[in-house]
Amino acid sequence: MLFGDLAPLVRPLSRWLAAAGWCCTALGLGAGLMVAVGTGVSLSPAMQAIQLSGIVATALAALLIGTAAASQPVSDRDDDAPEPWFYPAAAAQVRSFLLGSIVMLLGLVGFATAGLFLPSGPSPQSIAFSQIFLLGSVSCGLTFMLLNKVLPIAERRTR
Numbered sequence: 001m002l003f004g005d006l007a008p009l010v011r012p013l014s015r016w017l018a019a020a021g022w023c024c025t026a027l028g029l030g031a032g033l034m035v036a037v038g039t040g041v042s043l044s045p046a047m048q049a050i051q052l053s054g055i056v057a058t059a060l061a062a063l064l065i066g067t068a069a070a071s072q073p074v075s076d077r078d079d080d081a082p083e084p085w086f087y088p089a090a091a092a093q094v095r096s097f098l099l100g101s102i103v104m105l106l107g108l109v110g111f112a113t114a115g116l117f118l119p120s121g122p123s124p125q126s127i128a129f130s131q132i133f134l135l136g137s138v139s140c141g142l143t144f145m146l147l148n149k150v151l152p153i154a155e156r157r158t159r
Contacts, residue, residue, distance in 0.1 A: 018064070072146055073149065097147065101136075101137045
């Protein structure tokens with residue numbers, strides 16, 4: 001089962017909110033990368049505007065994907081009912097979002113710590129990379145929460 005195969009199982013409202021959140025994630029990642037790669041020691045006003053748009057996109061992505069996860073009902077399947085589909089790969093794929101979120105959090109801690117220990121304080125690059133890793137972690141974690149609710153209870157167990 002591929003990630004796209006889980007989409008029909010997500011309620012339409014959750015699907016639209018998550019799609020908008022993922023688009024904001026792409027915008028935030030793009031803005032963060034532009035600042036991280038295209039800046040020097042200080043930020044020009046244009047780069048400051050790009051970084052601000054990336055921060056707004058990060059907050060909006062977290063809000064939209066979080067709302068999608070919160071509005072998605074938990075699968076109410078009874079364990080005694082026969083499973084209409086069984087995809088053990090789906091549960092592993094959904095769990096990989098949680099692992100990705102944890103790895104991104106470790107990257108965030110690394111860049112934030114490195115920025116704090118610089119003699120001149122955090123550089124625009126360390127702040128931008130911290131923003132990128134924070135956005136990735138939030139998106140992966142909330143996507144895990146959204147899709148984990150979709151899988152029937154029996155599929156959440158490893159066999």
